[in-house]
Structure formats: structure tokens, C-alpha cells
Amino acid sequence: MRHSERGGEPLRALVTGIDSFTGPFIETELRQRGFEVYGTFHGSSTGVHRSDIDLRDPDAITALVAEIRPSHVIHLAAISFVATRDVESIYLTNIMGTRNLLSALTAADSHRPHSVIIASSANIYGNSPVSPLDETSEARPENDYAISKHAVENLARIWSDRLPVTIVRPFNYTGRGQSERFLVPKIVAAFRKRVPNIELGNLDVYRDFSDVRDIAAAYAGLADACCQGVFNLCSGSIHSIDDILRIARQITGHDLNVSVNPDFVRANEIKTLVGSNQRLCAALPEWSSRSFEHTLRWMLVDGLD
Numbered sequence: 001m002r003h004s005e006r007g008g009e010p011l012r013a014l015v016t017g018i019d020s021f022t023g024p025f026i027e028t029e030l031r032q033r034g035f036e037v038y039g040t041f042h043g044s045s046t047g048v049h050r051s052d053i054d055l056r057d058p059d060a061i062t063a064l065v066a067e068i069r070p071s072h073v074i075h076l077a078a079i080s081f082v083a084t085r086d087v088e089s090i091y092l093t094n095i096m097g098t099r100n101l102l103s104a105l106t107a108a109d110s111h112r113p114h115s116v117i118i119a120s121s122a123n124i125y126g127n128s129p130v131s132p133l134d135e136t137s138e139a140r141p142e143n144d145y146a147i148s149k150h151a152v153e154n155l156a157r158i159w160s161d162r163l164p165v166t167i168v169r170p171f172n173y174t175g176r177g178q179s180e181r182f183l184v185p186k187i188v189a190a191f192r193k194r195v196p197n198i199e200l201g202n203l204d205v206y207r208d209f210s211d212v213r214d215i216a217a218a219y220a221g222l223a224d225a226c227c228q229g230v231f232n233l234c235s236g237s238i239h240s241i242d243d244i245l246r247i248a249r250q251i252t253g254h255d256l257n258v259s260v261n262p263d264f265v266r267a268n269e270i271k272t273l274v275g276s277n278q279r280l281c282a283a284l285p286e287w288s289s290r291s292f293e294h295t296l297r298w299m300l301v302d303g304l305d
Contacts, residue, residue: 009071010036010071011033011034011035011036011071011072012035012036012038012068012069012070012071012072013030013035013036013037013038013070013071013072013073013074013223014038014039014040014064014065014068014070014072014073014074014113015027015030015037015038015039015040015073015074015076016039016040016055016073016074016075016076016077016097016101017039017040017041017075017076017077017078018037018039018040018041018050018076019039019041019042019050020076020077020080021175021177021178021179021212022076022173022212022215022216022219023039023076024177025175025212025213025215025216026074026076026216026219026220027039028216029216029217029219029220029221030072030220030223030224032220033220033224035072035224036049037049038050038051038068038070039051040052040053040055040061040064040077041053042054042055042077051064054097055077055093055096055097055098055100055101056092056093056096056097056100057100058100058103058104061100061101061104062100062103062104062107064104065101065104065105065107065108066104066107066108069108069111070113071113071114071115072113072114072115072116072117072223072224072226073101073105073113073115073116073117074117074119074219074220074223075098075101075116075117075118075119076119077093077097078093078094078097078119078149079093079094079145079148080121080145087144090144090145090148091144091148091151094145094148094149094151094152095148095151095152095155098118098152098155098156099155102116102155102156102158102159102163102165105159105163106159106162106163112162112163112164113163113164114164114226115164115166115222115223115224115226115227115228116163116164116165116166117166117167117168117219117222117223118152118153118156118165118166118167118168119168119170120149120150120152120153120167120168120169120170121145121146121149121169121170122169122170122171122172122208122232122234122273122275123141123143123145123146123149123270123273124139124140124141124146124149124150124153124169125137125138125139125140125169125270125273126139126140126141126142126146126270127140127142127268127270127271127272128140131272131274132208132236132274132275132276133232133273133274133275133276134232134275134276134278134279135169135229135230135231135232135279139153142268142270143266143268153167153230164226164228165228166222166223166227166228166229166230166231167229167230167231168218168219168222168230168231168232168233169230169231169232169233169275170210170215170233170234171207171208171209171210171232171233171234171235171273171274171275172184172207172208172209172210172273173209173210173211173212173214173215173233174209174210174211174212174295174299175211175212175213175295175298175299176212176298176299177212178212183200183241183244184209184244184296184299185299186198186200187200187241187244187245187248188248188296188299188300190256191248191249191251191252191254191256191300192252192300194252194254195256196256196257197256197257197258197259198256198257198258198259199258199259199260199261199264200241200258200259200260200261200264201260201261201264201265201266201269202260202264202265202266202269203241203242203258203260204271205240205241205269205270205271205272206238206239206240206271206272206273206274207238207239207272207273207274208234208235208236208237208238208239208273208274208275209235209237209239209292209295210233210234210235210289210290210295211289211290211292211294211295211298213290214235214287214288214289214290215233217287218231218233218280218284218287219233221283221284221286221287222280222283222284225283225284227283227284229279230279231279231280231283232275232276232277232279232280233277233280234274234275234276234277234280234289235277235289235292236274236275236276236277236289237274237289237291237292238272238274239292243292244296245258247292247293247296248296248300251296251297251300251301252300277289
């Protein structure tokens with residue numbers, strides 16, 4: 001572990017949404033790099049240095065930033081479930097929450113952070129004809145979540161002359177602890193329980209899946225190195241739903257019947273989403289991506305790490 005100071009200044013990271021699926025993995029990565037880690041949550045959480053704050057409350061986040069004086073910030077807090085029906089919450093939380101945070105960080109004139117990482121999403125690319133997608137590909141958001149994240153990117157650029165802003169666009173990623181509302185954990189749970197049937201939505205989709213541990217390492221690495229710019233966070237490999245089912249069958253020896261439930265079919269579903277991670281790998285030469293089969297085995301078999 002590194003010393004917890006750099007240039008005589010404490011390495012103190014603020015992670016918003018630390019109670020999210022990704023947050024604990026990022027916290028582990030940051031602590032391994034010598035950071036003190038503080039986090040915001042909204043609802044319930046465990047651990048030290050946690051603050052129950054709604055980022056839609058500008059006074060609360062301003063007071064917290066003034067108290068913590070973070071050297072690095074990773075902004076995860078957002079409504080991230082694409083199919084949520086609470087559209088108003090998507091826009092208020094994702095856009096206004098980000099604006100309030102950036103405003104609070106700017107107000108801390110005597111102690112500006114060295115790195116501010118804002119989580120966007122690969123969903124902003126939409127149904128692009130380009131494959132793989134790189135950071136220069138056109139944004140074509142096609143759902144409320146993607147529109148809100150594209151707005152967050154534009155909002156962050158307004159502050160880029162005052163704060164060292166980095167925008168990351170994670171593609172699909174998964175791992176232990178992810179909600180079964182999401183595709184891969186839902187399939188994994190069905191195989192672990194050895195149920196005979198599973199109902200899914202759109203089957204003809206192809207995704208770039210990463211391991212949450214690799215995504216967390218990318219967040220922490222970019223923050224630690226104070227990289228700036230826009231970065232795709234992805235594996236660069238593509239998999240279909242059939243691939244997930246086939247690998248799960250091989251690992252567990254279990255089979256099940258798959259049917260399509262019309263209630264699970266999304267309108268304007270993005271059919272293919274695969275990214276280029278060349279810019280990320282150039283910025284973080286030590287970073288690497290596990291195979292998707294490795295990730296599924298970790299999720300399906302107890303005792304693996």
C-alpha cells in the first residue's frame with residue numbers, strides 16, 4: 001500500500017453512491033492505493049466514513065465537500081436501471097445531482113480536487129452503426145437514462161475549465177452482488193437455483209461485458225493517475241445471450257428452457273453495443289480485462305475469486 005499522502009497532502013477520495021453495486025469494489029481498489037475513502041449513500045449503508053446525503057440537496061453536498069476536502073472524487077450516484085418507470089427521478093437525480101456536486105467542488109476554492117471522475121454510460125451511443133465504438137463515436141441516446149447521461153457529460157464540460165473532469169463511459173459489466181433486475185445476474189440465479197424455466201426479454205442482443213473488479217480497477221487507476229478526458233470502460237469483446245446461456249450450462253451442467261416475456265421486451269432496445277478500450281489501455285498500461293467466462297464462473301461457483 002502506498003503512503004496516504006502525496007506532496008504532503010492526504011489522499012482522500014469521495015465516492016458518491018458508494019452503496020451501489022460498483023462502489024464497494026472501487027473502495028477496495030482505492031484503499032489498496034493508500035486512499036482514505038469517504039462515501040455518500042441515500043437509503044442504507046454500512047461502513048466507516050459514510051454520509052446519508054441526497055445529492056439533489058445542494059446545501060448538504062456543499063457542506064460535506066467542505067468537511068471532507070477530497071483530493072479525488074468519483075461520482076457514481078445515479079439512477080442506473082434503464083427500464084425504471086420513474087422518469088422524473090432519472091432526470092432529477094442524474095442531472096441535478098451532478099450539477100450540485102460540481103458546484104460544491106467549485107465552491108471549495110482553497111481545496112480543489114486533483115481528479116473528478118464522472119460516470120456516464122455507453123448507452124449514450126445508442127444504436128450506432130459503428131463497431132467497435134470509440135470515444136469519438138457520435139452520441140445517439142435512445143432512452144431517458146441515456147439522454148440523462150449525455151446531458152451529464154455536457155454539464156460536466158461546463159465545469160472543465162475549473163475542475164479536472166474525467167468522463168467515463170462504462171459498457172455492460174457484472175459480478176457478484178449485482179441486482180437480479182439485470183440480465184446476467186438473473187440468468188446466473190436461475191442456474192444456481194437449477195430452475196427448469198426462465199423468462200427473458202429481447203434475445204437478439206449483443207453486449208460488451210466486463211467484470212466489475214476490472215471496471216473498479218479502471219476507475220481507481222484513472223483517479224490515481226489524475227487522467228483527464230473521455231474513456232470507454234469495456235473489454236472490447238462481444239457476447240450474445242446465447243453465449244451466456246451456453247457458458248452457464250457448461251459450468252453448472254444444468255439446462256433450462258428459455259421463453260420471451262413480452263413485458264420484459266424493451267422498446268428501442270440497443271441491439272449491439274461493443275467498445276474499444278484502446279484509450280483506456282494507453283492511459284493505464286497495467287490494466288487488463290478478465291475473460292467473460294472467468295466472470296461467470298466466479299458468479300456461479302462458490303469459493304472462487
